[in-house]
Amino acid sequence: MASRQSRDGHSDAEPVLSEEAWNERDLRAYQVIGKSLLERIRSGEFRASGKLPTERDLAEIYGVGRAVIRDALVMLEVKGAVQSRQGSGIYIMPQAYAQGVNVDPSDGFAGAELAVAQLNPQHLIDAHQWLDCQIARITAARHTEDDMAAMEKALQGLINTSADEEYEPRNHHFHRQIAQATHNFEFVFMSEQAWQRRQQSPAMRNLSVLLYGDRFRSLVFADHQRTLDFLHRGDGDGAFYSMWHHYENLKTALTLAESLPAIQG
Structure with a gap:
């Protein structure tokens, strides 16, 4: 996953993933990306548009396949942080800015992955x-x-x-x-x-x-x-x-x- 200039204006000078997120080695790729997206949402990066970049753009930003991005977005949707609307975009929900919405690495399969599978x-x-x-x-x-x-x-x-x-x-x-x-x-x-x-x-x-x-x-x-x-x-x-x-x-x-x-x- 390399830092690069994205279409949403994310600066190449800033790391896409925080050092804390990268240090959580027990997280799967989609969990790492989900954690990163929550951090970026709370920083106010996307507040002006109220939406995340497209799946294609996020895959380019994070240097992963779209399937990984899709899993990260589904996880965030299950947690109430975003809502995907076909043909319109990935909208950020108001509760995403609250600290109560987290991607907990201790969830493991019984938490985040099972929630994704359920919904x-x-x-x-x-x-x-x-x-x-x-x-x-x-x-x-x-x-x-x-x-x-x-x-x-x-x-x-x-x-x-x-x-x-x-x-x-x-x-x-x-x-x-x-x-x-x-x-x-x-x-x-x-x-x-x-x-x-x-x-x-x-x-x-x-x-x-x-x-x-x-x-x-x-x-x-x-x-x-x-x-x-x-x-x-x-x-x-x-x-x-x-x-x-x-x-x-x-x-x-x-x-x-x-x-x-x-x-x-």
């Missing part, structure tokens, strides 16, 4: 995809007639949803019924944990509203019905790949959802 919507979808597909495959071999009736009832309730605020709870209920039909509490527990993480993400709340809308609603219902058909036949591979296809459709919707203003709450 990165693409990571959430990838993890949930693998989990739900395996659950569907197991359910195909283990469900009872009562389980099948409960899954079909849950899907019908989702189809009959009349308000967007009802969509996510009913969608969650449908997936819960599939998990419960494995007759393995650990799968149910892991599924519930994944749903709790989804509910923490503004991007995922945007996704829920988008899925209720005209563009994706019928597609989601068709995906779910196809999965139930495979489950009813006891076809584990078919259920797996049907669920996989459903999550690929969610990834397409998520790309659109991330371009929408964040839903507060």
